[in-house]
Every structure is written in C-alpha cells, then in structure tokens.
Amino acid sequence: MSKSCYPDFVSGRGAPANATPTRFNLKSREADGDWLDEREVLDGAIAPIRTHVTTERPKTILARNTSPDIPFDKSVNPYRGCEHGCIYCYARPTHAFHDLSPGLDFESRLFAKPDAARLLRAEIAKKGHVPTPIAFGTNTDAYQPIERDWRIMRQCIEVLAEANHPMTITTKSDRVLRDLDLLAPMAAKGLVAVAVSVTMLNPDLHRILEPRAPHPRKRLAVLKGLADAGIAAHVNVAPIIPAINDGEIEAILEQAALMGAKTATWIPLRLPHEVAPLFQDWLQVHFPERAGKVMSIVRSIREGRDNDPNFFQRMRGSGPWADLIRTRFKIAARKLGLNQTKIQLRSDLFVPPRSDGQLALF
Template identity: 55%
Template sequence: MGRPDSIPHVAIKGRGSTTHLPGRFESTVSEAVDDGWEAEEGEEFLAPRLRTEVRAETARSIISRNNSPDVGFSQSVNPYRGCEHGCSYCFARPSHAYLNLSPGLDFETKLFAKTNAAQLLRKELSKPSYVPQPIALGINTDSYQPIERKFKLTRQLIEVMLETRHPFSLITKNALVERDIDLLAPLAEQNLVSVHFSVTSLDPHLSSKLEPRAAAPHARLRAMRRLHDAGIPVGVMVAPVIPWINDAELEAVLEAARDAGASSAGYVLLRLPLEVAPLFRDWLDTHYPDRATHVMSTINQLRGGKDYDSQFGTRMRGQGVYADLLANRFKLARRRLGFDAQNSHWPKLDCTKFERPAPPKADSPQGSLF
C-alpha cells in the first residue's frame, strides 16, 4: 500500500504522515499517479495544510481490559480516538481502520472525543462486582494531546479517580499535564498515581519530525521537574528506540530525565504493526532517504526478517545482537544513574483506599415529566 515511487514524498507541516494510506478493511482504494506534469519548485499543492476535525462520541464502554504479559497493566482508559501529536511510529494508528478511516493522515486529523467518559467510568466503578486494579490512562492515544485543552476529558477522569481514591498511571508526551498538578498531587500523597513521560529525543529538530504536535523535549523535561517538585512520582520511557535515528541518545535521555526528577525508567523498541510499517517507511523516505534502507534492514534483523513480530516477550525488545546490545546499554545506564531497577515500568500503587461511588440514578421511563 502507499504511493508509487514516481510520486515525490513531501512532508506536511505539523503532520507526521504524508499520505491517506487506506485501512486494511477498505473496499475501494484511491492511488496517486504521476501525470507527467512536474510541480514547480516551491509549489505547495503536493502538501496541503490539513485542519483537525473533532467529533463528539458517546461511548458505550470506557475500561479496556487485556491479559498481555508484557504491558504492565490489565486495564486502561482512553478518552480520545486518534491523536493529533502525529507520531509517525504510533502503534495505535491501525485502530482507525476499524472506523473506515485512514491510519495515516486521518488518524491525526479526524479525532473522536468520548464526551461521556467520566460518567461511564463512575458507572463502571460503582458496580458491586468491580475489583480495583490500577488503570493506565491514555495508553492507546495520548490523553493530553492538544484537543484536551478544550474538552478536558482527561481532567474529568482524574477528578473521578480522586473522588473514588482509585489508583492509576499515565504516560504522555505533552506538558499540558502540568495543568492538573492540583489533582495529581493529593493523589500522589496517597500512593495513587504515577506519571511517565515518553521522550524519544533531546533534539527538537528530530522530535518535530517524529512527533510534530507533541511538546518539545525541553518542555517535557520541565513538566517532569514541576511534577516531581509537587511530590508526584515521575518516570521516563524512551519510546520508541529507532535504530540509526535516535538510538544513540538512549543514555543522554535517561540522564536528562534523572536530572529532572525521574525515579524510574524504561524503553521500548520501535513497533510496526499492520499499516504502521508502510507509513513509517514513507516517513523514512521523506525525512531520511539516505539511511532508510539501513534502518529497515536493522529492524528486519530484530524482527526475524519481518517488519514486525507481535510475539509476547520479544515485541517490546526485539531479538538478536542489536537487541542484546541495546538491553545491556539500558541496564548499565539505569544502574549508573541510580534508577530503581525494581520500578522500571509501572510503580506499585495502593488499591486498598478505593471508595466505591454510588451507582448513578436510573433514568425515569417517564422522561423529564416527573
């Protein structure tokens, strides 16, 4: 899937993708074709500016559950579908195919806000059968992406967590999390929250290509420091590590995060499931054509000759000489910098303080007359 080689790869300002790659369930596919008319230098019709569209969604459920042995949590909550950050490598992009939308540009421009997320969460927590376990907030797509400034769904969810004393963790690329320190700090006092920042690079130029609408690296580190100073436990995830793109920065990112107050650290190797693989290949051809072949060759070596291998145990780390070298580098840096080796991903939070909320009142069959 994707554009033929005769069509030039052109970056779109503020977007990670360069194409409306069709989803795997599409019944019809449109394809760009070179008609022989060469664009004049500086002509912009090949790279249109795209506005972000947000649709309100009334969700039917809000807690997603999994039994994956290598993710560190069993349930998660995502207030948004799609993500404006536009990360070229985002493993969640294929989920837009279920909506008959492109995992490419649609994923970062056509977003869905679950406007009833807080009400659904309170309803779920009120069930007598519910057993509290830490919730991972905003795992599939970033809960602090730019549209959160307007919709404030993440803040509403945190208010429910505070009300019910429910433990949760979150991971973000956005400094907007600073806004909610007033809620996070009292939760942290009771060991009910931890915050991880995903930092892929300290180079703002590389970061702007990898994740064009996420906060700049220095802004994430500043937010990390401010949360730490407020007594909120913070950690860093170097995610993803991309061979020959940002892998050389592993130790530098860990050290910068340690200096900003991070007490835990982890990393994840680049994952390219389904439509993410051709999208990432396109990103490489657009921004790093000189090393695209070398990058993908190394990734294939890490994934048993394929772009991706979803097998538990190796999908986050890869396998082979490069994977072993990366793992050893991380262990040495973690030990040297004093990170807690027993607390590398999601810290243990307290589930004993949970206070079940009252169940919501049932709607009257008479409507609003009585």
C-alpha cells in the same frame, strides 16, 4: 512510496501519506473536489490540514487487557486518534475500524468521548469491581491538544480522585501539569504514577518524528514538575529506532534523572499492520540515504520481519542489536541511580462511588 490521496508531503503532520489499509473494507481514495474543499492552494503551497473532532458515544469506557506482557488489566482512552502525529504510533491501525486511514486521518480526524467520566463512574461503582490501577495514554495520548478544550481527561481524574482509585498516566504532553491540583493529593496517598515519553532531545528530529507533540525540553520539565509535586515520575525512552534516535539513549536518561525521574524503561520500534509502510514512506521522505540500513536493523531485531507481534518479544526485541541496546540502557540507568526502587500503587483506599455522584459509605 505508497500511493497517497494527498499529492504532496504535508508540513506539520507526521504521515507522508494517507495509506490505505488492506485488512478491512476501506477503499483507495483519489484526490477530488472533496479533498480540494479541505485545502487552499496559494502560490503553489498546500494549506495545513485542519483537525476535525467527532463526538463518540460508547456504552462502556473501561478497556480490558489480558496480554501477559502489559502491566495493567484496565485502561481508558478518552480519545481516538492523536494529533501529535508521531509516525511510529502503534495505535494508527485502529483508525481503519472507522473506515479512515491510519495515515493522515489518524492525526487529523479525531474522536472525543465526552461521556467518559460518567461511564467510568458507573463502571467502577459496579459490585465486584477490583480497583487495580487504570491506565491512561496506553493507546493515544489523553493530553493531546484537544484536551485543552474538551477536558475529558481531567473529568476522569476527578472521578478516580473521589473514589481513591489508583491510576497511571503515560503522556508526551506538558498539559498534565495542569492537573497537579488533583494528581498531587492522589500521589500523597500512593494512588498515581506518571510516565513521560521522551523519544529524543534533538529538536530537528522531533519536528519531523513527532510534529505536534511538545518539545523534548518541555517533557523534561514535566518530569521536574511531577517530582517537585511528589508524584512518582517515570521516563519512557520509546520507541528506540535504530540509526535514528538510538544514539541519544544515555543523554535522555541523564537529563531525565536530573529532572527527578526515578524509574525508566525502553521499547524498540514496533511496526504493526499499516504502520510499517507508513514508517518506510517517512524514511524515504526524511532519511532516504539510510532507509535501507534502518529497516535492516529493525528486521534483525524482529526476527526478519517488519514487526514481531509475539508476547514479550514485541516489547523487547531479540538478536544482537536488541541485546546491545538493552545493555547500554541498563548500564546508563544503573550509573544514574534509576530503577533502584519499583513504583507501587495502593488499592486498599478505594471507596466505590454511587451512580448519583456521591461516595458510598460502605
């Protein structure tokens, strides 16, 4: 396993280690007095790592995307890092830009952007702004646990609801139902769609793969809550990890369809940069007997590598294993009546807001 500054696996967290990135200047850290200040050792047990939140004050909030294989050109991320702790999260390497580890730091040392709504209002008010859907939850989950207190996501929705601006949300959290009072009226105008990520149904796998994300049953209930409120509900079965959760594809789709989901997608496991060694360490901790098999299949899907960064291929995979998963998914979706129609959002209702918080008439 990779060298870790944490001497033992930490219960309730996703990463087994605080891996050190090699692409930047973050140096290896050894366990020392600073680390001991952050934990208590009682009867030989390690206390849970506390979550720290740092305020971040960016100058802009809209991230622009030009990748040809991603269906949005603008996104907002109210938070950096994610307390859900999903070991496979492709956003983990972004923490290295802060001289923090993509491992345990990513899920315990978070950044909140309290000015996000104000910045969003200013940016969509600019002359020439094109109101294509703004995506939330594309990097880290905007409804992760700290949203309960910070409420940054809700403030952003309020801005977009005022301006009749289309948006999409991807989340694992049932906290999205808190904002139905805003989202349901937007949905009635064709302005919002919500994708719920359901990675597995097995509670034991959920506990170690996504330790602080809501239980799969809660996520299925989110789909029902969205559908009942008239909001376009989409299920994202992602990532599909060979020999770990691929056996649940059909069951997830069946349950999602019963809850009201109308569309579904899947993405094979992606392991960019530091995610690859972190995931392999996780396999050695939890599935040592099948670690070799899992990585062998992953590499067969990724043309012999841990990760394939090429456009389109990164979202689809290649080879017999990827084809098999794709076929299974397509057959199951067709039998369940999923993906019969495409979700379309409107942009013609947009009214640019003024910087003083009022809506412009023209």
